[in-house]
Every structure is written in C-alpha cells, then in structure tokens.
Amino acid sequence: QDNGGHLFSYAAEPKPDGQIQNKYINLDHGDPTMYQSYWKQMGDRTDVVISGWQSVSYFSDTKTVCWFLEPGFANAVTRLHKLVGNAETGNRHIVVGTGSTQLFQAVLYALCPNDAPDPMSIVSAAPYYSSYPLITDCLKSGLYKWRGEVDDFNKEAPYIELVTSPNNPDGSIREAVFNGSGQILVHDVAYYWPQYTPISSKADHDIMLFTLSKSTGHAGMRLGWALVKDEAIAKKMVKFIEISSIGVSKDSQVRAAKIMDVINDSYEDSKTSNESKRFFDYAREEMAKRWSQLREVVNNGQAFSLPTLPVGECNFSHQTFATQPAFAWLKCEQVDDCESFLKKHKILTRGGVHFGSSKKYVRASLIGHEEDYNEFIRRLSLINSVESP
Numbered sequence: 001q002d003n004g005g006h007l008f009s010y011a012a013e014p015k016p017d018g019q020i021q022n023k024y025i026n027l028d029h030g031d032p033t034m035y036q037s038y039w040k041q042m043g044d045r046t047d048v049v050i051s052g053w054q055s056v057s058y059f060s061d062t063k064t065v066c067w068f069l070e071p072g073f074a075n076a077v078t079r080l081h082k083l084v085g086n087a088e089t090g091n092r093h094i095v096v097g098t099g100s101t102q103l104f105q106a107v108l109y110a111l112c113p114n115d116a117p118d119p120m121s122i123v124s125a126a127p128y129y130s131s132y133p134l135i136t137d138c139l140k141s142g143l144y145k146w147r148g149e150v151d152d153f154n155k156e157a158p159y160i161e162l163v164t165s166p167n168n169p170d171g172s173i174r175e176a177v178f179n180g181s182g183q184i185l186v187h188d189v190a191y192y193w194p195q196y197t198p199i200s201s202k203a204d205h206d207i208m209l210f211t212l213s214k215s216t217g218h219a220g221m222r223l224g225w226a227l228v229k230d231e232a233i234a235k236k237m238v239k240f241i242e243i244s245s246i247g248v249s250k251d252s253q254v255r256a257a258k259i260m261d262v263i264n265d266s267y268e269d270s271k272t273s274n275e276s277k278r279f280f281d282y283a284r285e286e287m288a289k290r291w292s293q294l295r296e297v298v299n300n301g302q303a304f305s306l307p308t309l310p311v312g313e314c315n316f317s318h319q320t321f322a323t324q325p326a327f328a329w330l331k332c333e334q335v336d337d338c339e340s341f342l343k344k345h346k347i348l349t350r351g352g353v354h355f356g357s358s359k360k361y362v363r364a365s366l367i368g369h370e371e372d373y374n375e376f377i378r379r380l381s382l383i384n385s386v387e388s389p
C-alpha cells in the first residue's frame with residue numbers, strides 16, 4: 001500500500017498482533033519518541049502549571065513584530081541558541097509557528113509577490129524532504145509551484161531554493177546548489193543540533209527554520225520558530241499565521257520555554273549538571289549507539305548500504321564524530337523496490353520516490369522507541385544473513 005502521498009498517514013500500519021517479533025515496525029514517520037525516556041527521567045523538573053485564567057487573550061506582546069510570541073519562549077529560544085552556538089540570533093526577528101510546517105507555508109506566502117504573472121518556482125536538490133512538494137502544491141496556489149530539482153526553470157527570475165542541512169532524508173550537509181541570480185534561500189535547519197551533527201559554526205542565513213520536534217523531541221507540542229533578518233518578510237510571515245490560525249498556542253509556548261530552560265539551566269548550573277545526564281549529551285550518545293549498531297549490521301552483509309557522512313569537531317560538545325542523522329537513508333543493493341521488500345519483513349519505511357529519488361532507497365526513522373529500534377536491527381541482521389551469499 002502506498003502511503004507516501006500523504007503528509008502524515010497511519011493507513012500503512014496494519015493492526016498490531018501482539019508479540020514484537022510479529023509486529024509491523026513503523027519507521028515511516030520521524031516521530032521522535034526516542035526522547036520520551038529522557039524526559040521521564042527528568043520527573044517533575046519540567047512540569048508547568050497553567051491556570052484557567054491564563055492564555056485567555058489572543059495577544060502575547062503587541063510591541064513585537066510577532067505579537068503572538070510569548071516573551072518567555074523567545075527568551076528560551078535565544079538562550080538555547082547561545083548555549084549550543086548553532087545559530088546567530090542577533091538582529092533577527094523570531095516568528096513562532098505551529099510546527100515548522102506552518103512556518104514553511106508562511107515563508108512561501110511572505111516571499112512570493114501576489115501580483116507576479118507566474119507562480120514562483122520552489123526547488124530543492126533531491127533527495128529532498130517529502131513533505132515539501134505536498135505542502136507547496138496542496139492548494140494549487142497561484143503564488144508558487146513546486147519544481148523539485150528540475151534545472152530548466154528561469155534562474156534569472158526570482159525562485160526559492162530550500163536548503164535542508166543536515167538533510168532529510170540522507171543526512172548530508174548542504175549548501176545552495178542552483179546558484180541563479182534570482183535565488184532566494186530558505187534554510188531548513190531542523191536537524192542542526194548537536195545530537196545529529198557536529199556544530200561547526202553559527203548558522204547565519206537570512207531565513208532559518210527550527211522546530212521543537214527534532215531539537216527537544218516534543219513534536220506533539222507543534223512548535224517551530226523562524227529566525228528572520230528582514231523585518232518586512234517577518235511581518236508577512238506573521239500576517240500568514242494571523243490569517244491561517246490567529247497565532248500559535250500560548251500553552252505550548254509556555255511548556256516549551258520550561259523544557260528549553262531546563263536544558264539551558266543544566267548546562268549553566270554545575271550543581272544540576274552533576275545529578276543526571278544533560279539532554280544533548282544523552283541524545284548524542286543515544287544517536288551514536290544507534291548508528292554504530294546500524295552500521296555494524298549493514299556492514300555484516302551485502303543486502304544494504306548507507307551513505308558515508310562527514311566527520312567533524314563539535315564546538316558545543318568538543319567531540320569529534322560523524323553526522324548521525326535522525327533517519328537512515330538505506331539502499332537495497334539486491335532488489336529494486338526497497339520499500340516493498342522491507343514491508344514483506346514487516347518493516348514500514350518511506351520509499352525513495354517520495355524524496356525525488358529511486359525506489360532502491362528508503363528512509364527509516366531512527367528516533368523511535370528503543371524496543372522498535374532493536375527489533376529493526378534484529379530484522380535487518382536476519383535479512384542480511386539470508387540475502388548475503
């Protein structure tokens with residue numbers, strides 16, 4: 001069953017049948033449930049109490065460009081970037097969104113003039129994040145149109161290139177590739193956090209999109225933020241969010257601020273840092289463990305291969321390591337349709353075609369529950385021992 005035409009589909013998951021060995025392992029979505037066990041360990045430290053009288057107004061701070069941005073959330077975001085050193089926050093507007101998914105739509109709205117004769121081309125080098133074409137074309141907008149990675153559009157006229165780095169699905173570290181004079185860049189830096197890749201410098205682009213989903217792992221809070229240099233663009237993004245949802249949940253922003261500040265405090269306060277593992281150390285080690293198991297099992301046979309990813313020193317952790325993405329971009333070496341092949345083994349992944357690539361590839365999430373991850377590794381190992389001569 002094809003499920004990749006939906007932004008987010010449960011349809012592909014057949015009913016569970018008890019034992020983990022018989023279960024379908026769903027690695028299709030990048031659902032960050034891996035992080036749940038860490039936050040459980042933190043007990044009540046991240047609790048917030050929100051009373052009935054709170055979050056009554058639509059407004060948060062009418063003096064800022066983003067009038068629905070909670071000051072505590074803005075403060076926590078700035079603090080976290082300062083701590084990690086992954087993005088420049090000075091001279092920028094923060095725009096909060098219902099996930100970075102809403103911010104992506106707000107960016108398209110803000111960057112495309114509404115009186116242009118033709119829709120603006122939206123491009124990204126393949127393999128690109130499979131939601132981009134779906135979001136871009138779902139309302140058949142007259143403002144913009146998905147062109148994927150075609151190279152024959154007019155590069156003198158304005159166009160938007162999405163630069164995702166580290167990239168979803170393959171984890172590559174990217175820069176703009178089309179390089180025309182009409183280029184407008186949007187940087188999706190959802191995975192530029194020290195559990196996934198060494199932080200080599202502060203990202204300093206005009207428009208950067210971040211999300212709580214992949215940083216602290218709270219996808220269910222549905223919060224993202226954009227760091228935007230140009231005030232007019234920030235204002236238009238805010239306008240879009242005003243039109244589409246009249247702002248963003250304050251309750252979520254208050255909770256997110258608490259969680260981010262627990263991380264911030266743990267690195268700043270040497271007393272708490274001795275008590276338990278700090279978030280980014282935990283998450284980096286967990287990703288390292290998963291990647292080393294995955295590489296070992298893949299290298300033990302000929303059925304699969306994985307991309308080689310760059311090694312670097314991280315300015316935040318002072319560790320040297322290779323990018324260890326949230327997804328495995330797995331290639332089946334011996335079959336043409338990798339997604340169907342893995343599905344026969346009750347492993348659900350997203351096929352390469354949805355990312356503008358070939359059926360030989362699939363994207364498998366590595367940030368799910370440990371139990372599912374271990375079962376995934378066990379099944380890959382079995383497949384490898386049967387399929388490899």
Ligand code: PMP
Pocket residue numbers: 030098099100101102129164168188190210211212213219222223224
């Ligand atoms: N951009 C990229 C590259 C992503 O992988 C994701 C989540 N899969 C998003 C944006 C959307 O994140 P959010 O949950 O904040 O909408």
